Amino acid sequence: MSQISTHRIFVAITRWTGPLLAIAMLGSGAVLGNMSDWARFDEPSEIAGIYTVSGGSRPNFGDSRLTQAAFGQLTKAGTAAVGLRYEDGSLQRGTYSVADGNEVTMKLYPQQKGSQGLDRDYEDEATLTYSTDESGNVRLTGQGLETTLTPDPERRYLFDRDFSWEPRVPINR
Numbered sequence: 001m002s003q004i005s006t007h008r009i010f011v012a013i014t015r016w017t018g019p020l021l022a023i024a025m026l027g028s029g030a031v032l033g034n035m036s037d038w039a040r041f042d043e044p045s046e047i048a049g050i051y052t053v054s055g056g057s058r059p060n061f062g063d064s065r066l067t068q069a070a071f072g073q074l075t076k077a078g079t080a081a082v083g084l085r086y087e088d089g090s091l092q093r094g095t096y097s098v099a100d101g102n103e104v105t106m107k108l109y110p111q112q113k114g115s116q117g118l119d120r121d122y123e124d125e126a127t128l129t130y131s132t133d134e135s136g137n138v139r140l141t142g143q144g145l146e147t148t149l150t151p152d153p154e155r156r157y158l159f160d161r162d163f164s165w166e167p168r169v170p171i172n173r
Contacts, residue, residue, distance in 0.1 A: 044073040045098045047130055047138050051149035064088050069149055082106055104128050
């Protein structure tokens with residue numbers, strides 16, 4: 001292996017420069033990550049979970065009938081993701097926040113239908129009142145919507161499975 005320089009002072013300095021720079025970069029990254037609360041989330045809201053719309057009459061929300069709702073668990077600064085699935089198969093994503101104990105405010109992007117680009121401007125905002133019962137059902141009311149959401153255990157299956165480093169039988173669904 002050829003050296004750039006054989007001068008003994010140059011070799012002594014460059015031998016330690018690389019490792020010291022690497023340690024400085026890792027240390028500064030850890031400090032910045034800690035200062036910005038990176039990967040630290042708030043407690044999930046009471047309504048966080050995946051639900052199906054129950055009952056014989058599924059209500060309209062927007063222009064189509066609502067069939068499923070998913071309220072995200074990872075909450076940052078009081079806001080988490082929400083996804084609404086409609087009867088025609090379209091999906092509407094957005095964010096939600098819970099205020100005053102039983103009021104949920106959703107800001108929704110346009111419905112995703114077919115192949116279209118991502119639109120990150122909110123199209124609609126809805127403020128609804130919710131209540132939960134002992135079986136985990138969530139009742140949503142307000143702005144023309146009155147429905148009961150039932151927890152969907154089939155959609156929660158992979159999320160509720162415990163973590164393991166050990167290999168085990170795969171779940172092919």
